[in-house]
Every structure is written in C-alpha cells, then in structure tokens.
Amino acid sequence: MSFELDQEQELAVARLDRATAGRLWSLARPVAGRLALIVLMEIVLTVSIVVRPWFLRQVIDHAQERAGDVIWIASLMCGLGITWLLRFGGGGVTQWLAGTIALRVLGDLRARLHNHVLQLSVSYFDRTRVGRIVARIDRDVEALEPALVNLAPALLGTLLRCLAAGYLIWHIDSNLLFYLCPLLPLLLLAMVLFKRIGATVWGRVAECKSRVTAHLCETITGVRVIQQCAAENTNSNRYIKLLSDLDGSAIKASWAWGWFAPFTFALNIFGICALLVAGGRHLALGELSLGQISQCIFYVFLFLGPLQELGDLYERLATAVAAAQRVFLLLDTQAQIIDRPGVRDLSAVQGTVTFESVRFSYHPNREILHGIDLKICAGETVALVGPTGHGKSTLMQLLCRFYDPDSGKVSIDGYDLRDVSMRSLRQQISVVLQDNVLFSGTIRDNLRCAKPDSSDLELNQAVIALGADEILLRLPQGLETLVGPAGTALSLGQRQMVCLVRAFLADPKVLVLDEATSAIDLHSEGRIQRALKRLCYGRTAIIVAHRLATIRHANRIVVIREGQIAEQGHHEELMKLGKIYAELYQAAVEAAR
Numbered sequence: 089m090s091f092e093l094d095q096e097q098e099l100a101v102a103r104l105d106r107a108t109a110g111r112l113w114s115l116a117r118p119v120a121g122r123l124a125l126i127v128l129m130e131i132v133l134t135v136s137i138v139v140r141p142w143f144l145r146q147v148i149d150h151a152q153e154r155a156g157d158v159i160w161i162a163s164l165m166c167g168l169g170i171t172w173l174l175r176f177g178g179g180g181v182t183q184w185l186a187g188t189i190a191l192r193v194l195g196d197l198r199a200r201l202h203n204h205v206l207q208l209s210v211s212y213f214d215r216t217r218v219g220r221i222v223a224r225i226d227r228d229v230e231a232l233e234p235a236l237v238n239l240a241p242a243l244l245g246t247l248l249r250c251l252a253a254g255y256l257i258w259h260i261d262s263n264l265l266f267y268l269c270p271l272l273p274l275l276l277l278a279m280v281l282f283k284r285i286g287a288t289v290w291g292r293v294a295e296c297k298s299r300v301t302a303h304l305c306e307t308i309t310g311v312r313v314i315q316q317c318a319a320e321n322t323n324s325n326r327y328i329k330l331l332s333d334l335d336g337s338a339i340k341a342s343w344a345w346g347w348f349a350p351f352t353f354a355l356n357i358f359g360i361c362a363l364l365v366a367g368g369r370h371l372a373l374g375e376l377s378l379g380q381i382s383q384c385i386f387y388v389f390l391f392l393g394p395l396q397e398l399g400d401l402y403e404r405l406a407t408a409v410a411a412a413q414r415v416f417l418l419l420d421t422q423a424q425i426i427d428r429p430g431v432r433d434l435s436a437v438q439g440t441v442t443f444e445s446v447r448f449s450y451h452p453n454r455e456i457l458h459g460i461d462l463k464i465c466a467g468e469t470v471a472l473v474g475p476t477g478h479g480k481s482t483l484m485q486l487l488c489r490f491y492d493p494d495s496g497k498v499s500i501d502g503y504d505l506r507d508v509s510m511r512s513l514r515q516q517i518s519v520v521l522q523d524n525v526l527f528s529g530t531i532r533d534n535l536r537c538a539k540p541d542s543s544d545l546e547l548n549q550a551v552i553a554l555g556a557d558e559i560l561l562r563l564p565q566g567l568e569t570l571v572g573p574a575g576t577a578l579s580l581g582q583r584q585m586v587c588l589v590r591a592f593l594a595d596p597k598v599l600v601l602d603e604a605t606s607a608i609d610l611h612s613e614g615r616i617q618r619a620l621k622r623l624c625y626g627r628t629a630i631i632v633a634h635r636l637a638t639i640r641h642a643n644r645i646v647v648i649r650e651g652q653i654a655e656q657g658h659h660e661e662l663m664k665l666g667k668i669y670a671e672l673y674q675a676a677v678e679a680a681r
Contacts, residue, residue, distance in 0.1 A: 112412055115197055116236050119189045126189075126241045129182045134248040136174035138256060141386035143168050149379035182241065190233045197232070201225045201418060209424040210490035214450075219302025224418045227297060231411035234404035242401055253390035260380050260387075261370060267362040268391065271355050275392075282348045289341035294410040296334040303330055356392040363388050425492060425510070433512040437501045438466035439597040439628035441487060445496035448482060456482050458651040459496070464644075466501075466597075469629040471639035473672060474648035480632045483648070484600050487630070488517055500598065518591035519600045524583045526575030531560060531586055532567040534575075538594040547593070554592050554619045556585045581616065588619050599624060602632045636669075636676045645669060 116123060143164050154160050205221060258265040307314065307323055314323050367381040376384075441464040449455040457479045464470045472480040485491050486498050489505045497504045505513060518538075526534050535547050542550075547567060551557050559582055563569045575583045591599065601620065617638060623629075633639045639659075646656040647669050654668050662669035 111416055112232075112236060115232075116189075116193055118196070119192055122185055122189050123241070126182055126185050127244055129178050129185070130241050130245040131248060132174060133178045133182070134245060134252060136171040136178070137249060138252045138387075138390060140168065140171050141383040141390075143171075144386065145377075145379035145383040147379075148382050149377050186241070190236070193236050194229055194233060197229050197415070198225055201229065201415070204419055204421075207423055208421060210485070211424055212421060217302040217306065219305035220298055221418070222305055223298040223301040224414055227301065228294070228411035228414050231294070231407050232415065234401075234408050236408075239401060239405060239408070246401070249390050253387040257384055257387045257391065260384055261367075261376060263370070264363055264366055264384055267366050268359050268388070271359055271392070275352065275355055278348065278351055285344050289337070289344050292337045293334070293341050294407065294414065296330070296337045298414075300327075300330045300334055303327055352392070356389070359388050359392045360385065425489060427509050428506060431507055431509045432503075434500065434503060434508040434516055435512065437503075437516055437597050439516075440464065440466045440501050441598060441628060441630070442499045442502070443483065443486075443496070444499070446483075446486065446493045446498060447495045448479075448486060448491065448493045450491075455494075456651050457493075460651070460653060462646065462653060464628060464630065466628055467626060468644065469624055469631065469642045471631045471633055471642040471645045472648055473633060473636060473639070473645060473669065474654070476634075478648050479651045480648050481602055484519070484602055484630065484632060487598070487600065488519060489513055515594075516596055517598045517600060518594045518596040519602065520584075520587050520591050521602050524575065524580075524587040526571045526578070526583055526586060528571070528573055530568050530570055531563075531578075534571060534586055535567070535590050535593060538590045542593060550593050551589055554589050554622055555615065556589050556619055559585045559615060560589070584616055585619065588616070588623055592623050597627060599627050599629045600632075601629065634676075636673045647672075 146164060150160075202225065205225070254265060254268075257268070303326065307327070314320060363381075363384055367376060367384060370376040371378065371381055443460045443462040446457055446460040447455060448457040460479075460483065462483075472483065474480055482491075486493055487505075489498075489510055492506060497506070499505060500508075500513070500516065527537070532544070532547060535550070536542060539546075544567075548561070551560050551567070560567065563582075569577070571577050571583075571586070575586070578586070631639055631642060639645060642659070644656060645659060645662055647654045647662070649668060655662060655665065657665070663673065
C-alpha cells in the first residue's frame with residue numbers, strides 16, 4: 089500500500105478540525121456576498137414558516153364568533169397566501185443562488201487543482217494512479233458542494249426554526265417548553281455519536297469510489313492490451329471485486345448511519361405526546377385555548393422536526409469532509425523539483441551537456457546510476473545504448489530535470505541545472521519519446537503546442553523543411569486532420585512525424601530522442617531517419633536506442649551497463665574492440681535476419 093493511500097485513509101477518519109473548516113471557508117470566501125444573501129433569504133423563509141400556525145390558532149379560536157366577518161376571513165387568507173408565496177418564492181431564489189455559487193466555487197477549485205497538478209514533479213505521477221488523481225478533481229470536488237454551499241444556509245435555517253419555535257412555545261406557555269427540554273441532551277448526544285460514525289464510514293466509501301475510478305481509467309487506457317492478452321475476464325473480475333467492496337462499504341455506512349433518522353423521529357413522537365398530555369391538562373384547567381394547543385403542536389414539529397434534517401445534513405457533511413481532506417491532501421502535495429531562490433534564466437546556450445559524478449536512485453538503497461561522468465559537446469550527436477533498465481532513460485530524465493541527482497551535477501554550458509529556472513531549461517530541450525504524445529484536436533493544434541503563436545504558413549514551412557510533407561500534407565485534410573484520442577486516428581509513423589515537427593518548431597539547442605524509432609516499420613523508418621537527420625543538424629542530439637542500426641552514424645556511441653559507462657567511441661572503434669557493443673550489435677543483426 090502506497091504512502092499516499094495510507095495518508096488518505098488516515099485523513100478519511102479525521103474529524104473536521106478548525107484547519108479544515110477554515111480552508112473550506114477560504115474556498116467560499118469569494119462568494120461571501122451571495123452566501124449572505126442566502127442567509128437573509130433563510131431568515132425570511134423562517135419567518136414565513138413560524139407565523140403560519142398563528143393563523144391556524146385564529147381560525148380555531150374565533151371562527152364561530154367571526155364567521156360573518158368577511159374582512160377578517162380575507163385578511164387571514166391573504167396572510168396565509170403571503171406566507172406560502174414567501175415560502176415557495178424565497179425557496180426558489182435560494183436554490184438558484186446556491187446553484188450559481190456552486191458553479192463558481194467548484195469551477196474555481198477544479199481550475200486550481202488542475203493548475204496545481206501541472207506543477208507537480210514527474211515522480212508524483214510515477215507513483216500515483218491516474219484514476220486517483222481524476223477522482224480528486226472530479227468526484228471529490230463535486231462532493232464538496234454540500235459543505236461549501238448548502239450546508240451553512242440549511243443549518244442556519246434549521247437552527248432559526250428550532251429557536252423561533254422554542255421561543256414561541258415558551259411565550260405561549262413556558263411549562264410546555266419545560267416538558268420538551270429533556271429530549272435535547274439525548275438529541276445532542278446522538279448527533280455527536282453519529283457524526284463520528286459518519287466521518288469514518290463515509291470516508292471508507294469515498295476511498296472505495298476512488299479505487300473504482302482508478303481501475304476504470306486504467307482499463308480504458310489499456311483496453312488494447314487487455315483485449316490482446318485476452319484478459320477481459322480477469323479485468324472484469326477485478327472490477328467486480330472493487331464494486332463489491334464499494335457496495336459493502338456503502339451498505340455498512342447506510343446501516344451505521346440509518347439509525348439516526350428513526351431515533352430523531354422517536355424523539356419527535358415523544359415530544360408531541362408530552363405536549364398533548366401537558367396541553368390537555370392545561371386545556372381542562374382553562375389555562376390554554378384549543379387554538380393555542382394546536383399552535384403549539386405545529387411549533388413542536390418546527391422545534392423537533394428540523395432536528396431530524398440534521399441526519400441528512402450530517403451525512404452530507406461527513407461525505408464532504410472526507411472529500412475535502414483528500415482534495416487538501418492533493419493541494420498540499422508539493423513538487424519535489426522546484427526552482428531555487430535566485431535562479432537565472434538559461435538563454436543563448438551552445439548546448440554542451442555534462443554529467444559529473446552523477447549518482448541517482450528512484451528508491452533508497454537501489455542506486456540506478458553509479459558515478460556517471462560524461463561530456464557531450466555542443467552540436468555533437470551521441471547515442472546511448474545498453475540493456476534495458478540500466479540507466480539510459482534515467483540520464484535523460486535528469487537532463488530534463490524531472491529528477492535531481494542524489495550526488496554530482498548535471499549542467500548545460502557549465503550551468504548547474506539546479507541554478508537555472510526549469511521553464512527556461514525546458515525551452516532549450518525537446519524530447520521525442522517512443523510513446524508519442526498527441527492531444528485531441530488537429531495536427532495543426534498539436535504542432536502549435538511547441539509554438540503557440542506560429543502562423544499556418546510557418547507550420548507548413550516547418551513540415552516541408554523537415555521532409556514530413558510526404559506523410560502529413562498528403563493526408564486528405566492535411567494539417568487539419570483530426571488526430572483522435574491520444575492520436576489513434578493516425579498511424580504510428582504519422583504520429584511520430586508530428587512529434588518530430590513539433591520538436592523542430594520548438595527550435596531547441598538540445599534534442600533528446602528516447603527510443604524514437606523503436607516501434608516504426610521499415611517503410612516509415614527511412615523517411616523518419618531523414619527527418620531525424622535534419623532535426624539533429626546544428627543541435628546537440630542525444631539518442632537512446634535499441635535498434636543499433638539507426639545510430640551507426642552518431643559522432644559517438646556510449647554503452648551504459650549497470651548504471652556505469654562501460655565503453656564509448658565510434659561505431660567502427662567499438663566493433664573492433666569486440667566487447668559489449670559488438671555483442672549487442674551482432675545480436676541485433678542476427679535477430680533481424
């Protein structure tokens with residue numbers, strides 16, 4: 089179980105402390121004016137509700153003696169009509185205000201989370217499943233709506249109705265309120281108990297939902313692999329198991345929480361029975377009228393009835409608290425690779441790359457690189473070769489400063505990468521990977537990722553200059569061709585060519601090609617190799633490759649084995665040496681036969 093999951097489960101059972109409450113309020117602060125208007129509307133709604141029993145009392149106590157008083161009857165009817173108009177009209181306005189507030193607050197929070205995620209280090213994404221991140225930004229943010237928007241006005245309305253009804257019962261007969269007071273400690277005790285239970289059980293439900301979402305995202309992303317491996321049944325069984333866990337946790341939560349509403353209902357019944365017994369006695373003694381007793385019965389419903397609503401409020405609050413703690417966990421996650429204070433921008437570089445005594449490990453006690461010393465001169469094309477998992481791609485991750493070395497340093501033109509801003513560094517480096525990344529939209533949209541202000545003419549010229557016109561401009565819609573989700577509407581060669589043109593547009597001083605042609609068919613490889621040659625011209629190029637035939641003409645070949653430089657030199661020199669590279673090359677030639 090990952091550290092992140094441990095931390096989330098710990099937070100899932102945490103109470104809503106002042107820090108969490110304060111952070112929730114900070115999210116709603118920009119719409120404080122609208123929230124105040126909702127509070128005002130709740131006060132108006134409460135007044136419209138608590139005055140309604142007074143009209144009932146007037147009808148019961150004076151209907152016979154004033155049956156012919158048209159003005160009196162009309163006044164009562166108008167008064168009741170106004171209270172109902174305020175009730176429904178005010179309720180509609182309140183719901184509309186709450187909806188607009190929710191759109192504003194949740195939209196701002198999603199944008200804040202999106203921007204924050206983009207700033208996180210690559211190491212975070214290496215250890216965190218995509219579905220978990222999606223769940224935080226989507227489902228957990230949605231679950232915050234009750235706490236951010238609806239909870240405060242609803243809680244205020246409940247308390248106002250309870251207090252107003254209690255005062256009016258006391259005003260009619262203080263003894264009647266005395267009979268209801270013993271019920272309050274029981275209700276408060278139940279609220280505290282069920283609040284603790286709710287925070288725990290609904291936190292577990294939220295975690296199970298996150299696991300379901302994470303699995304679903306991974307399934308959709310890897311559906312081709314699942315179908316190719318005929319693993320549909322295995323994947324479905326795993327998904328069913330996750331759904332079963334979710335159902336089980338939800339059932340347990342409903343069972344644990346479901347007793348609150350019946351308990352408050354029972355208290356309500358006891359309160360009404362106590363009022364009827366005490367009120368009947370007072371009626372018999374002539375101390376209260378029948379209308380006053382009827383009015384008090386309605387006030388009992390207003391006094392104890394709203395407290396039943398606390399069950400639903402606390403259920404939503406428990407879910408929102410669990411979601412809030414997860415959202416804040418993501419917001420509190422800090423990037424491990426950040427700019428130091430006082431860093432300088434890297435500009436007008438020549439492109440000399442140096443690794444000095446570089447040691448690095450992804451995990452403690454599992455070092456990947458063991459004191460790498462390598463200098464790549466400006467304009468030189470260097471190929472890194474060696475067995476898989478021995479540190480070639482790790483060197484490129486350090487060069488792009490996705491990670492920092494444990495010791496030693498990586499520099500460009502003598503500048504330690506930790507002393508320059510990451511934005512300016514990455515503007516000098518372009519990376520083309522084996523798993524080419526394209527975004528939904530047209531080819532033209534994807535090319536503009538490298539240079540957003542480029543004109544259509546510049547894009548066409550870049551395609552032609554790189555020799556990609558034979559592949560891209562001959563498409564039926566040319567650069568306006570839709571690439572589809574993740575570029576699936578294009579062939580592998582077409583996608584790779586788009587990535588090369590995109591790197592060309594960025595005009596970097598240092599070019600990194602990480603297995604850029606390993607999955608390309610032989611027909612496309614020739615064109616792509618020509619494009620690569622043009623792309624590398626005048627730039628420092630570092631090529632990570634397994635297909636050794638594609639890097640024979642590199643200025644230098646560096647063999648990485650077990651995190652160290654085993655040998656380096658030209659192709660002919662290494663072949664004459666007859667060691668690791670010669671063995672790798674010979675094996676590749678035999679495999680191609």
